[in-house]
Amino acid sequence: MEEILHSLTTELRRGTLTLAVLSQLKTPQYGYSLVQLLEESGISIEQSTLYPLLRRLEKQELVTSSWDTTETRPRRYYVLSELGSEVLAQLKLEWEKMSEELYNLLRGEDGS
Template sequence: MNALLNSLITELRRGTLTLAVLSQLRTPQYGYSLVQRLEQSGISIDQSTLYPLLRRLEKQELVTSSWDTSESRPRRYYVLSAFGLEIFEQLKQEWEKTSQELYTLLKGEKDDESVGTD
């Protein structure tokens, strides 16, 4: 059961991680700073998940990247492209709509359970 539950949780999180990452790239971020920002919001993401996601988002032209070599350690910064910002806003609206619908369904489920126990 744990393997099944973990698999379903991973599936559920996959799309939300994309939205979470996009939400933090309105300002340029490098990988480690992005991990920290997400973790401060309660969202954990492994670097082994983050970097392939960033590469995919860049290939989809939602994100652009550039190297900053002004410090002793070069860092690759990622930021939303204009297209990425447009897509992010649409995804955010869809997430809010879907979240509200799910909340209503799940809340209704609790209401149904309490009706049967009276």
């Protein structure tokens, strides 16, 4: 049962992580600052998950990136593109709709 639950939980988290990451890129963030922001909200994400996700989002043109070399350690900053902002707005609406529908469905399951 634990293996099945872990697999299903991983599937459930996969899509929500994309929404969570996009929601935090309204202002430029570098990888570690993004991990911290998410963890402060109770969402843990491994760097081995985050960086491939950021690269995919950049390839989809939902985020843009740029290097900041003004400090001793260069950092790559990511921020929502115009398309990314539009997609985020639509995903938020879809998330709210699906969450409400699922909540109603699960609430009916226990007779509440």
